[in-house]
Amino acid sequence: MALADCLLPVGKDRMTFRIRWPLQAQKLERNQPPLAAIPAPPPLPAENLLQSAREENAALLERLNTTPEGLSELQSDLRLKRLGPNQIAHEKPVAWIVQLLNTFKNPLVILLASLAALSLLSGDSKAALIILSMISFSVILRFSQEYKSMRAAQALRQLVHTTASVKRRDLNKDISPGLAADLGLHLDQGSPQDQEVPIDRLVPGDIILLAAGDMIPGDVRILASKDLFVSQGALTGESMPVEKHPKLPISQLDSRQPLEIDNLCFMGTSVISGTASAVVIETGAQTYLGSLAKEVTGQRSRTSFDRGINDVSLLLLRFMMVMAPAVFLINGVSKGNWGEAFFFALSVAVGLTPEMLPMIVTANLSRGAISMSKKKVIVKNIDSIQNLGAMNILCTDKTGTLTQDRIILEMHLDYLGRDNAEVLQLAFLNSFYQTGLKNLLDVAVLNHLEIHAALEIENRFIKIDEIPFDFQRRLMSVVVEEANHHHELICKGAVEEILAICIQVKDGDMIKPLDEAIREGVLQLTSNLNNDGLRVIAVAYKEVPRQHEPYCLADEAALTLVGLIAFLDPPKESAAQAIKELNRGGVAVKVLTGDNQVIARKTCKDVGLPVEGVLLGSEIEAISEQDLGARVEAATIFAKLTPLQKSRIIKVLRGRGHVVGFMGDGINDAAALREADIGISVDTAVDIAKESADIVLLEKSLLVLNDGVAEGRRTFGNIVKYIKMGTSSAFGNMFSMLGASILLPFLPMLPVQILLNNLLYDFSQTGIPFDHVDPEYLEKPRKWKVNEIRRFMVCIGPVSSLFDYATFALMWFVFKADSVDNQGLFQTGWFVESLMTQTLIVHIIRTAKIPFLQSRPSLAMALVTVCVMGIGIMIPFTPIGSSLGMVPLPGVYFAWLAAIIAGYCTLTQLIKSWFVGRYGYH
Numbered sequence: 001m002a003l004a005d006c007l008l009p010v011g012k013d014r015m016t017f018r019i020r021w022p023l024q025a026q027k028l029e030r031n032q033p034p035l036a037a038i039p040a041p042p043p044l045p046a047e048n049l050l051q052s053a054r055e056e057n058a059a060l061l062e063r064l065n066t067t068p069e070g071l072s073e074l075q076s077d078l079r080l081k082r083l084g085p086n087q088i089a090h091e092k093p094v095a096w097i098v099q100l101l102n103t104f105k106n107p108l109v110i111l112l113a114s115l116a117a118l119s120l121l122s123g124d125s126k127a128a129l130i131i132l133s134m135i136s137f138s139v140i141l142r143f144s145q146e147y148k149s150m151r152a153a154q155a156l157r158q159l160v161h162t163t164a165s166v167k168r169r170d171l172n173k174d175i176s177p178g179l180a181a182d183l184g185l186h187l188d189q190g191s192p193q194d195q196e197v198p199i200d201r202l203v204p205g206d207i208i209l210l211a212a213g214d215m216i217p218g219d220v221r222i223l224a225s226k227d228l229f230v231s232q233g234a235l236t237g238e239s240m241p242v243e244k245h246p247k248l249p250i251s252q253l254d255s256r257q258p259l260e261i262d263n264l265c266f267m268g269t270s271v272i273s274g275t276a277s278a279v280v281i282e283t284g285a286q287t288y289l290g291s292l293a294k295e296v297t298g299q300r301s302r303t304s305f306d307r308g309i310n311d312v313s314l315l316l317l318r319f320m321m322v323m324a325p326a327v328f329l330i331n332g333v334s335k336g337n338w339g340e341a342f343f344f345a346l347s348v349a350v351g352l353t354p355e356m357l358p359m360i361v362t363a364n365l366s367r368g369a370i371s372m373s374k375k376k377v378i379v380k381n382i383d384s385i386q387n388l389g390a391m392n393i394l395c396t397d398k399t400g401t402l403t404q405d406r407i408i409l410e411m412h413l414d415y416l417g418r419d420n421a422e423v424l425q426l427a428f429l430n431s432f433y434q435t436g437l438k439n440l441l442d443v444a445v446l447n448h449l450e451i452h453a454a455l456e457i458e459n460r461f462i463k464i465d466e467i468p469f470d471f472q473r474r475l476m477s478v479v480v481e482e483a484n485h486h487h488e489l490i491c492k493g494a495v496e497e498i499l500a501i502c503i504q505v506k507d508g509d510m511i512k513p514l515d516e517a518i519r520e521g522v523l524q525l526t527s528n529l530n531n532d533g534l535r536v537i538a539v540a541y542k543e544v545p546r547q548h549e550p551y552c553l554a555d556e557a558a559l560t561l562v563g564l565i566a567f568l569d570p571p572k573e574s575a576a577q578a579i580k581e582l583n584r585g586g587v588a589v590k591v592l593t594g595d596n597q598v599i600a601r602k603t604c605k606d607v608g609l610p611v612e613g614v615l616l617g618s619e620i621e622a623i624s625e626q627d628l629g630a631r632v633e634a635a636t637i638f639a640k641l642t643p644l645q646k647s648r649i650i651k652v653l654r655g656r657g658h659v660v661g662f663m664g665d666g667i668n669d670a671a672a673l674r675e676a677d678i679g680i681s682v683d684t685a686v687d688i689a690k691e692s693a694d695i696v697l698l699e700k701s702l703l704v705l706n707d708g709v710a711e712g713r714r715t716f717g718n719i720v721k722y723i724k725m726g727t728s729s730a731f732g733n734m735f736s737m738l739g740a741s742i743l744l745p746f747l748p749m750l751p752v753q754i755l756l757n758n759l760l761y762d763f764s765q766t767g768i769p770f771d772h773v774d775p776e777y778l779e780k781p782r783k784w785k786v787n788e789i790r791r792f793m794v795c796i797g798p799v800s801s802l803f804d805y806a807t808f809a810l811m812w813f814v815f816k817a818d819s820v821d822n823q824g825l826f827q828t829g830w831f832v833e834s835l836m837t838q839t840l841i842v843h844i845i846r847t848a849k850i851p852f853l854q855s856r857p858s859l860a861m862a863l864v865t866v867c868v869m870g871i872g873i874m875i876p877f878t879p880i881g882s883s884l885g886m887v888p889l890p891g892v893y894f895a896w897l898a899a900i901i902a903g904y905c906t907l908t909q910l911i912k913s914w915f916v917g918r919y920g921y922h
Contacts, residue, residue: 049258049288052221052281053248060221064279066205068223070167079203086202086218086283096147103143109135119343126883127343127752133759162690163196164217167207167277206280211435212469213666214271215691219287220278222246222263226550227468228274230265241272258288270670273470275435311786312723313357319730323737324349330741344747347754348737360722363769368715376698377708378683384694386719387678388661389712390783392586393653394705395646395672396663398593398600399440401702402607403569407440409448410534411566415505415518417525422506423563425451427539430490433463433478441537441567465551472642473497474594479551490541491556495526495564498538502561514561526564530598533606534566571606578702579609585709586780589702590636592646592662592672597639604637617641620648629656647671659783663705665689680705716782717773720922722765724792725842729761731797736804746823748808750885753831756875764839764868767861774847774855777921788922795915796845796908800837803904807833810896828876828886833897835872837904839865844908848921851909 052060061067071079103109113135119128194209199217202208208220216230222244229241245262252261259266265278268289284290328345332338365386369379379385396402412424428451431442455461462481469476475493482488491498499522505514512518526536540559579589589609593600597614604611613635620638623631632638632652638645646662650672653660662669662676665685673679673692681693682700690696697704740748749757807830811817817826843865847855857865875881877888 046256046258046288048286049219049264049281050256050261053258053261053264054253057223057246061279064205064281066207066279067169068207069169070207071203071205072169076168076201076203076206079205080201083203084284085200087200087285099147100139100143103139109139124343124752127755130752130755130759130884137759137762162199162215162217164199164202164214165194165209165211166197166202167209168195202280202283204280204283208278208280209435210265210271210276210278212271212273212275213689216265216267216269216271218267218280218284219258219282220265220280222265223277223279225276226274226466227470227552228276229272229470230269231272232259232266232269244276246276274468275466311784312727312789315727315786315790319734320349323734327737327741330738331747334741335745335747340747340751343751344754347751347758348733357722357726360765360768361719363766364715364718367769368711372708372711375707375711376704377711378696378698379694380696381694384678385712386716386783387659387712388695388708389714389716390659390781391661391678391709391712392781393588393590393658394582394661394663395590395592395650395653395676396702397665397669398591398595398603399569401663401700402572402575402591402603402609404572406570407444407535408568408570409444409565410568411529412563413525413566414507414563415522415525415561416507420563423539423565424448425455426490426541426562427492427537427565428452428455429457429461429480430476430478430492430539432457433461433480434466434468434476440569441535444567445565467491467551467553467556469493473553473556475501475556477551477556481546485546487544487546488541489544489551489555489559490539491559492537492539492565495522495536495538498540498559498561499523501557502540502559505561506563511560522561522564527598529564529566530596531602533599533602534568535595535599536564536566538564569603571603572701574701574703575607578706579607581706582702582709584779585706587709590638592638592641592649592664594641595639597637600637600639609636611636613637614639617645620645625652628652643669643671647675650675659781665700710778713778713780713782714773717777718768718771720782720789721771721842721846722768723789724796724845725765725838727789727793728796728841728845729800729838731793732800732804735798735801739801739805740808743808744826746820747827749827749830749834752884753827753886756884757831757835760835760868760872761838764864765842767858767864768842768846770860771846771858772856772861774849776848782922785922788919791919792915792922795911799904799908799911800841802907803837803900804830804834806900806903810900814896815890815893824885824887825889828881828889829893831886832872832876832889833900836869836897836901839868839872840901840905841908844905844912848912848916 055063104113113131116128116131116135119125119131197206199215202217204218206218207223208217210216210228222228224246225244228244230244231241243262244265248261248263255261258264265276266289267283267287282288282290324345327348328341331341331344335341365382368385369382372379372385399407409424412420412427414420414423424445427445428448431445432452434442460482463478464481464487465479467475467477467479473493474497475491477489477491479487479489491501499514499519502514504511505518506512522538529536538561540561542559544555582589591600591604591609597616601611601614613631614637615631615635617638617640620628620641628648629652632649633656638649641649646664646669650660650662654675654677659677661678661680662672663680664673665682666689669681669689670692673681673689678695679693680695680697681689682697683690684700685693685696695708697708737748808826811826811829815825815829816822817829843851843857843861846857846861849855851857873894875884876886881887
C-alpha cells in the first residue's frame, strides 16, 4: 500500500490520528477514541472546488485535514509521496526506448524501410543492407542528439526555481515524544514559520501566503485577503484583473462555474496586487489548469523558426516530387528496365530529401543551449536560441540592467530639502509592516536597522491594516496603532500621486496647508534630485480614531506630507560596454521604465546610451496606432509606463517587422515578456516573470545577454550551412541526374551506390554543429530568408552539374567507359567524384571568405571531411566496393579528379564571392 497521510487530525479531537504505512494498514490506539473511518474518494476537481467555495473556513480545513498553521513537514512529505508532485501535464521526459521508437515515426525512415523491404523481396540484399545502415545511422544519430538535448533541457530547467510561501506547523503540537519514539519519528524542531517551498512540492492542505507578483501555485480557496486582484487571463482571456474575497457572495452560491467564484483562485493565474492567505485544494493534474493541459499537451503554435525549417524542407521535397517521377519515366522508357528505373528513382528521391536536417537542427540547438548555460543563460524554450540571434531591438527595464540593482537610501528630507529623521521613521514603519512584494526601495529602507531599535517597534506598534500597492495609483499604505491610542495611516509612493492626496504639510512641529507654492517647491526639489540621478519617493500620514472597519482606498485622502526619501541606484560598470557591443551587433537598446524620464535620461547618459527621443506613457495613450509606430521606432526612452503600455510598445515594434526581445523581472513586465519574440528574465525575478520568459539569466547583466545573442547567431549560422549545402546539392543533382538519364545507355550510378554515397555524405555533415562561425557573421541579427537561400541555391547548384558533366565526359571519352559492359568503371568514377565534391564544397559554402586561408573549419569538421574522403577513395579497391558493382580506378584517374575538384572549388569560390558582393552572405 502506498504511503498516505500520517498523524493527520481527524475531527475535533486533536489526539486522534489516522496512520497508514506502506506495507500494511494498521490502526494505533494510545488512550484515544477509535480512529475515524477512511474517507471516501474525493469528488471530481470541479465538484471539489465548488464544495470548497461554499464551506466555512473551519469546515474546509477539517475536511482537508489541515490547520490554520498549515501542515507539518512530515505530513507534507507523506502527502507528496501519495499524490505525486504538483505538476500539470506537460512534455514529460519519455523512457529512452520510447523515444528511440518514436524516432522511427518519420516519413523518410518509412520510405527507406519500404525501399529496404522491396530490395529484399527482389533479392538485392546489398541494397537492403545499405539502406538499413542508412536508417540505423540516421535514427541513432538523431536519437542520441534529441535524448542528449532533452536531458540537458531538464537539467537547465531545474536551475530556474519557482517557489511559494507556505506555513509549516510544529509537529510537537500534535504528537507526544513517547508516541514519536514508538513510531520511530523525528519531531520537527522550532516554532511554526513561513517557508519558501518549490511549487512542485505543494500538496492539498498547505496554507500559502500570496502577494503581488506570485503565481498561484494550485487551485486554492482564499481564507483571508486584502485588496487582492488576480489576473485570470491565462484561463479566461480577460484582460482586466479580478478582485478576490474570502467571503462567497450569495449570488454565487448556486454557481456551477468555478472560474466565476470570488473566493477561488486557480493554478496558472497570478497576483496583480494585494495579499492573501489561502488553502491549497487541488494540485497537479487535478487542478482546473491541469484538466485543460491534458487536452493541449504537445500542441503549440509554430514559431518563425519552425516555419523557416518547414519552408526549406518543403523546398527540397518539391524537388524530390518533380525529380523522382521524371527520372523514373526517362530511365524506364530509354532503358526498358522499369524495375531498375524504379529503384534508381527512389534512390534519387532519398538523395534529394534532407534526412539529416532534423539531426543537424537538434544538435545545433542543444549544443547552443548547453554552451549558453555555461555563460549563465538558461534556455527554457530551445527554439528561442534562433530568435535571440535574430533580435534587432532589445527593450529593457532600467533597474538592475543599466544600474547596479543595489539601491542605497541617500537622503531623507522635509519639503524644503532639510534632513528630517521623522521621514525615515515613517518610511521604515511602512516598509516593515507591508506584506506585499518588497522591492529594492523597501530593502534599502529596512537596512537602517538602527530605526528598528530606536522605535521599539514590537513594543510600541501593532499593525492594524494595509492597503497594498498597485500600478494604477502607485501608492501603498499601512495602518498601525501606537501605544493603544490612535491609528496612524502611513503612505508612501510616487511624488505626484502623494501630493494629489495631501492637503497639508509638516514643517517641524507645525502643520501648514499645502498650497500651490509649496506643491511647486516640492516638485522642483524632486526634479533637482532626479537630475542628480536620484529616485524620489514621498512619505505622508494621517492620524485617525481607532476603528474596526477595514481600511480601503478611500482612506488615502486628506494626508499630511512629511517629506521625501531619495535613493541612488548607481549605473552598472559593465552596462556601457554591453550597450556598445549590442549596438555594434545591430541590436538597438530601448529603455522601458515606470520611472520618470529625468532619471531614465540621466541613467542612459551615465551608461553611454544615446537618447534620440523620449515618449511618456501619457503620450502613448493619446497617440493613434498609425502614428505610434514611427514614434516608438524613433524613441530611446519610454518613461512612466503602465504594464499594458509596455506590452503595446512591443506589439507595435513587432508589427513593423522588428524581432524584439524584452528583458524584465517584475510583475509589471509579464505582459511584455509574453508579447515579445523572446522574453528574457532573471532567476531572482518574480514567479510570473520567470514563467513568462523564454530565457532566464542567472546573472542580470547585458554582457551575459550579449554572449547569448552571439551564441544564437552561431547556432543559426551552422544550421544555415547545412541548408545551403543541401539545397545547392539537390538543385545541382537534379540537372546531373536528368541529363545522365537522357544521354547514357545505362544508369549513371546504381541505386545501391547512390544510397552509399548519400550515407557517407550525410556522415560528413555531422561536424557542422561543432564548426566555427566567422566573427563577421555574428555582427548582425540573423533571421530566416528563404528567398535568399533559394537565390543562393540557383547560383551555386548548377556549378556542380558542370563538373558532373565534365566527369561524364572524362569517363566516356578518356577511360572508354562508354558501354553497358564498362558501366562499372563509369559509375565508380562518378561515385568518387560526386562524394569528393559534395564533401569538400561545404567548406566553401560555410564561409563568405576564402576557405582554409581566411576562415578555418573546426577540428571536428576537418576530421570528418578527411575521414569521409578517405573512405570514398578506398571503397572501390575493397571487396565491399566490388560487391556493390564498383571496380578499381586507374591511378591516372586521381590526377584528373584533382583537376576537376580544383576547378570546381575555384569556380564555386568565384561565384560565391560575386554572390556575396552583390547580395551579401545570409
